[in-house]
Ligand code: ADP
């Protein structure tokens with residue numbers, strides 16, 4: 001570590017503009033990545049400040065020509081310091097280049113026109129407003145009704161929030177302005193949050209909530225920094241506990257980040273935080289432009305806000321004195337990045353909290369095995385919220401054995417029990433949700449005579465049939481005309497094999513022609529705002545039945561839903577990776593939590609071919625601990641995370657031969673060293689083989705896995721693999737790493 005690469009102006013465009021300096025001997029032991037240092041710069045050797053991005057043994061040019069670092073600013077409280085350190089940790093942990101890691105943690109600087117903050121203000125008195133509301137309802141002007149309802153309760157709303165989360169279009173707002181229902185003002189909402197937490201609508205925590213909140217706040221006040229796991233079913237009041245702790249943290253003048261999976265980041269959730277913390281709260285979501293995102297980060301940097309709510313990337317909000325990170329639904333797969341570095345927000349948050357001296361609260365109804373194991377091991381402190389707030393009871397859960405249905409001669413995708421329950425709900429005017437863990441009209445299209453499967457010409461996957469007589473590839477978007485004739489043998493008995501959401505919709509419409517049906521899946525939500533539109537239409541009772549993929553089971557409240565039907569629960573059990581049971585359990589538990597939240601009694605019917613599987617059984621019994629014990633035993637036996645650690649190494653190339661050759665050579669090199677015990681004990685290499693999808697977009701994919709009991713072993717092997725790929729660079733070959741992968745390849 002004799003040389004330091006230093007950046008003097010941090011911004012995305014400048015990340016590769018570093019300058020190399022010599023590290024004087026007396027600094028060699030103390031200097032580290034992220035340090036803020038003083039260096040002589042330019043011809044005049046003016047003393048300026050910069051950040052250490054990398055430390056290396058190799059000089060990029062003649063060492064005699066390099067200048068030396070003058071001093072290290074040891075008391076650096078600057079946020080960049082921490083973010084660079086975090087990037088360095090991400091690079092080491094997940095494998096990536098420093099530049100890629102930095103690009104993730106540093107906001108993209110884009111000059112945007114200063115945007116005025118607008119807000120919407122109600123202009124009507126309460127009587128008039130009430131009349132107007134009734135009129136909107138009568139005319140089925142649901143967007144207007146929604147906005148007016150919210151204005152009556154709030155008086156004033158943030159413009160951006162209304163368009164982004166309440167899903168009311170600017171045109172509608174304009175029309176209502178013309179009707180003199182509201183006016184648009186160029187002011188920010190919620191000016192004053194000095195009385196945060198003291199609002200009339202703050203709830204009185206119950207004993208379990210109080211126990212969790214007080215213990216965490218006591219720890220924080222006495223300087224103890226920990227990670228906490230709150231295990232509580234949906235509706236058990238976790239969010240109230242988060243808010244109580246956030247309140248304590250901002251009172252100390254520190255800041256908080258709240259991560260919520262984008263799909264669960266609903267208008268209601270954001271409103272709750274806004275009501276409690278006023279304009280100290282800001283929100284991020286993926287539809288923000290780079291410029292808007294940068295704006296939000298600047299507000300955080302200037303200290304204008306204290307709480308940032310958002311999905312994974314909100315973690316990198318540049319707060320000066322971060323006191324708390326909350327990760328709601330910590331088990332969600334969306335907390336892991338798909339791009340290099342493939343970081344997990346949970347682990348990264350804990351590292352970031354460490355750098356800031358902050359605390360972390362994880363919350364979930366179905367904690368990841370990773371988090372729960374650490375809680376049982378005492379590394380995290382565990383709190384359990386066992387009761388639902390109010391009278392909301394847990395729904396009754398029934399499991400239907402689809403094998404038995406088939407034996408009884410029922411070949412439809414609806415068992416007798418589900419059909420009967422649906423009829424009942426429809427006749428009572430209650431709502432129904434049908435959940436299918438698979439999208440599209442149907443699965444693969446194949447010939448029943450010769451077995452031929454119609455595949456994508458660019459990917460090793462079968463095409464799926466979609467409405468409008470099209471066949472589509474879900475990986476690359478390739479489309480072709482549908483066909484009634486087998487291209488292989490000419491037979492007419494070609495057909496779609498498996499049920500998809502579109503097919504469910506068709507069948508439901510056939511069974512209950514009088515019912516109105518909404519469908520939510522990747523196809524119906526492709527358009528901007530369509531996701532929110534479907535949800536609000538359903539919550540306004542504009543439809544009786546909502547059919548959908550996992551999107552519909554995540555974090556939405558529909559008080560009139562009294563029946564949740566899970567069509568083929570074991571579909572997700574057959575995904576073929578070691579997390580399939582965990583994912584299935586989570587989905588089923590969540591689905592079961594959707595019904596019966598209000599005073600109406602809820603029922604859940606789970607249809608499955610594997611009623612005896614522990615993931616199905618435990619979900620039906622809402623028995624998390626039972627599931628955990630079974631699953632952790634299996635993982636321990638097989639050495640899968642969290643019992644051990646894994647690394648997926650994927651080699652991609654347009655040439656199948658090159659991909660295979662390179663992947664095999666890399667695997668051989670590593671295997672040789674593993675056998676010699678060079679990386680520490682217990683490591684094993686599995687493969688290489690074709691990836692599950694062996695080709696995507698004409699790129700071939702070869703894969704092997706490494707398993708080891710210790711993370712340190714995995715890190716050493718990955719370092720060795722990275723060294724190999726650095727030294728054996730080949731054009732057209734890409735190797736990528738995924739530590740403790742959440743999905744199969
Ligand atoms: P979770 O985050 O676990 O799903 P929430 O915090 O959203 O649960 O609570 C569910 C509902 O119960 C919310 O409407 C919330 O305002 C309400 N609630 C939570 N705690 C209490 C309480 N102690 N007293 C009254 N209502 C509460």
Ligand code: ZN
Nearest residue numbers: 447450486489
């Ligand atoms: Zn055929």
Ligand code: ZN
Nearest residue numbers: 456459473476
């Ligand atoms: Zn394709």
